Amino acid sequence: DAGVIQSPRHEVTEMGQEVTLRCKPISGHDYLFWYRQTMMRGLELLIYFNNNVPIDDSGMPEDRFSAKMPNASFSTLKIQPSEPRDSAVYFCASSPGTGGNQPQHFGDGTRLSIL
């Protein structure tokens, strides 16, 4: 059974460039989460979707960040324009439920470096 798949695994780009991170959740999972992990701030929830609809985007740091989920098997997180402070590891996770009643399944993340 395939887990959550994220691409790319590593991304290095220059400040000002557009960055697109991709995620394929586990089939049948209704919830999809995007997290960011840094040494300073730990693991932060950016946004989550239920049945492809964004439910809570209060963690999105600013308008430069956007996320979409066009169908149940694909989601993107876009940063435009990117800045050095966006450097972090970005994780996608999916679960069959929320509210803490179900475990979340994480991908292996995208390590993003903005020069």
Place this chain on the structure above:
Amino acid sequence: SQQGEEDPQALSIQEGENATMNCSYKTSINNLQWYRQNSGRGLVHLILIRSNEREKHSGRLRVTLDTSKKSSSLLITASRAADTASYFCATVFTGFQKLVFGTGTRLLVSP
């Protein structure tokens, strides 16, 4: 901040010893979960304990929850080098629908 605090931040032990990690939080919760993260990998779910439960076991893992003290502990018995990882608690606070992760404990198990 509602983020859970974990203690210790780092723990170094020998194979075969037990490892205990603690998590404290500030407000009432629905559930608490523990996750492991190996270096360069995503988080892996270990155990979920509900607010009306006091203890749960899974293999060499034992989790306790004390809602009166707003704290939880994760015990790994007979540790192995492969247990080397960071361990995070995550809570769902009453009235909210999302997990809030703690700061994590880095565990190093030496052969």
